[in-house]
Amino acid sequence: MHPVRKKRLLVITAIVLILGAAVTLVMYALQQNINLFYSPSQIAMGEAPRHVNIRAGGLVVDGSVKRNPETLAVVFEATDYQHTVTIEYRGILPDLFREGQGIVAQGQLNDGGVFIATEVLAKHDEKYMPPEVSEAVKNAQSSMGESKASSQSTY
């Protein structure tokens, strides 16, 4: 082969190999939990570390929100329809915080498996609908029975 072409081939092969290695490393990294986000199931399985700042997310369980009338403290449960985790928080909740709403909490897990949050943020999805439509959807769902509730997509 012509020496210039041989050199060019060598360079291109090296580049492809390096890029391939980079992509493999990224793929590997994406399988790890890099940003310390845990679902209620992972917390229930004991995968989440204790006394470390982590983030947890889930849907607020209906009827689980208990507010302390004197302080701002609030206790509620978050679920991913398989397991739930109890979250304690003291502070102002976002407007969108309500039962059935997706939330992301930042805080630490204590020894009792209770998540002590320092920040609770409401997460909404890319689904938007007018109030009347959501009303209609809810009516339709309740007539179909409670069993369907779990088939609703998690946020």
Next chain:
Amino acid sequence: MNWTWFHKLGSPKWFFHRSKAWALPLFAVGCVGLIVGLIWGLVFAPADYQQGNSFRIIYMHVPVAMLAQSCYFALGVAGFVFLVWRMKIAPIFIKAMAPIGAVMALIALVSGAIWGKPTWGTWWVWDARLTSVLVLFFLYMGIIVLQKALDDQVLANKAVAVISVVGLINLPIIKYSVVLLETLHQGPTFTLTKKPEMPSEMWLPLLVCAICMYFLMAGLVLWRMQSEILKREYRSSWVREEVMKRGL
């Protein structure tokens, strides 16, 4: 395939004459459409069942955020075209586009913060989506500053092209941060593969806003490019003719 249009694109003169008639109509259509879309979205579209009226900021936020990314993509492509084919029009395009992109990224950040306060409960979180858009804004600023700092035109052209291409790496991070990393930000509103997850009376005005925003921007970019072409080619005879003809 016929590539003459591509080669002709390299000539500022050809581009100037071809695009002269386009700037104003594009800008006008974009303006009118945007006003219609915004009024439609802000007044007539129904409120969201959870967020109420605060969701309406979507009609500003989503088009602007889309543009901020598309502008950068265009910058990167232009930079690549310049580095490979030395096309004269590409750096002019970059120079015209960068400030617009910067403004778009800034509006996206600000409108997102205003939207975030009532819905998430915070103005700002340091998660992947928000941070990467902030980086996008910094990249635009870097390009603008570099362009200004280098007096030598030839060097400036190359320099902005290089930095535009290198900055492309940020785009996939923005795009896929909401899908791959668990961020607070919701998923994409418009995707090519799925229908948007909202009724048509909500997404139609949004689509109108987004498309008209592109028109508006196209008009602005053409205008800026034309004046930049005149500035760079002021020595050539066709520019002199152009000026004489208008009686300036």
Next chain:
Amino acid sequence: MTYTSFLVSEFLLIWRRKQDVINVLLFFIIAVTLFPIGVSSSPEFLASAAGGIIWCAAVLAILMAVEGMFKEDFRDGSLEQWVVSGLSLPALILLKVVAQWLAFLLPLLGIMPLLSEMLFLPESSFWVLIMTFLLGTPSLFLIGVIGAALTVSLRQGAMLVMLLILPFYLPVIIFSTLAIQAAEANLPYSGQLALLSAMSLLSLVISPFMTAIAIKASAS
């Protein structure tokens, strides 16, 4: 000029200009001491922030080191010599980056035990800190030289390089400090290290070519 003679002369130049390396090191140490004095000197705060503090100071120090990398070569005409030497310009740039990386990183790592002691960095995360430096700093140098080459003809280029390059440094800082935090919490940190290596590999592919374009444009 051959590749070997180029590399030898690079090392010789670094040795003759030891003061540059010492300046950057001093800057690094002083920047680190700002934090205990300026923010809080409590061991708990410092222990949790040590990784971030060291990394931020190191990024600024590296930026200073990289910013002026081609200044002398531009002034004395070496850049033109490289372009016309008939050797591959990206390869020369890569060699220069490797030389500079070694020259700055080894002393930086040398004073790391001292600094981590000053900031009460937990023993367990010390080696993770070193690892993030080994895997992360190549991309800092590689990205930095693009900015340095673009602004080499400017008299006041330092500020511009900072503006251009710092945004690209953010991911490296983010994942390095995440790795150190994860190590402190006894969590796996291999994912973060993998991402750092991926970034270094990616910049290894992009940087020499982009820098070569910039140098050719600046030298002519």
